[in-house]
Amino acid sequence: MRRRGVKNLDKRLEESSNLIVKDPISLKGKWNTLFNNNNPIYLEIGMGKGDFIIEQAKRNPNINYIGLEKFPSVLIVAYDKLKDLGLTNLYLVVADATNLLDMFEENEVSKIYLNFSDPWPKKRHIKRRLTSNTFLPKYEVILNNSSTMEFKTDNQELFEYSIISFNEYKMKFIDISLDLHNRLDDKGNLLDIISTEYEKKFVSKGNKIYFIEVGFNHE
Numbered sequence: 001m002r003r004r005g006v007k008n009l010d011k012r013l014e015e016s017s018n019l020i021v022k023d024p025i026s027l028k029g030k031w032n033t034l035f036n037n038n039n040p041i042y043l044e045i046g047m048g049k050g051d052f053i054i055e056q057a058k059r060n061p062n063i064n065y066i067g068l069e070k071f072p073s074v075l076i077v078a079y080d081k082l083k084d085l086g087l088t089n090l091y092l093v094v095a096d097a098t099n100l101l102d103m104f105e106e107n108e109v110s111k112i113y114l115n116f117s118d119p120w121p122k123k124r125h126i127k128r129r130l131t132s133n134t135f136l137p138k139y140e141v142i143l144n145n146s147s148t149m150e151f152k153t154d155n156q157e158l159f160e161y162s163i164i165s166f167n168e169y170k171m172k173f174i175d176i177s178l179d180l181h182n183r184l185d186d187k188g189n190l191l192d193i194i195s196t197e198y199e200k201k202f203v204s205k206g207n208k209i210y211f212i213e214v215g216f217n218h219e
């Protein structure tokens with residue numbers, strides 16, 4: 001969802017505060033020095049305009065968050081929402097998930113979120129899906145033993161593809177919902193869900209939201 005014609009984008013990125021990490025590769029294995037603590041690091045890949053990760057960071061001050069987005073024109077929208085909030089547990093990175101291993105050391109991340117990832121419907125583009133085995137080995141390296149990955153989408157085809165992909169990669173299935181927004185907790189109440197921009201749009205149209213949490217079977 002690249003945004004075209006964003007005015008002065010390069011200048012705005014250059015002049016942005018250090019909330020946009022300018023050299024993520026130099027932080028490989030040292031992200032805790034940026035956050036100045038040893039709290040767990042949760043990473044959202046394909047963060048988009050940031051609503052989900054900003055709300056997560058507000059609610060969970062003892063967790064460090066990194067929002068990764070490949071298009072600077074999109075990330076700048078998240079930055080504009082974030083810059084005056086005073087949060088010290090969230091940083092943004094312009095990068096493609098293909099390069100995760102340049103930015104993160106083995107076991108450096110404690111949770112990965114994939115929210116409404118691009119479906120790449122054409123067969124020849126399947127390898128670009130963030131739940132394909134192009135990416136799973138990279139996630140496996142950077143995630144620590146006890147950590148998990150959460151994936152949400154309204155796209156049934158992508159969801160089914162992803163379950164098969166996780167199964168073929170011999171991942172652990174921890175939780176699943178075929179209608180997350182109508183799921184009830186133990187007391188019969190609807191869940192308190194932190195929604196993304198896409199999620200809000202799809203829920204308002206009446207689409208079902210699929211959810212799955214998986215982990216890796218580290219050898």
Ligand SMILES: C[S@@+](CC[C@H](N)C(=O)[O-])C[C@H]1O[C@@H](n2cnc3c(N)ncnc32)[C@H](O)[C@@H]1O
Pocket residue numbers: 001002045046047048049068069070071074095096097098115116117118196197198199
């Ligand atoms: C459909 S949008 C969803 C945005 C947001 N997660 C939401 O739910 O509102 C998918 C986002 O993932 C980003 N993206 C796709 N592939 C990526 C990759 N390989 N690395 C980083 N970001 C990626 C896109 O640029 C886009 O902003």
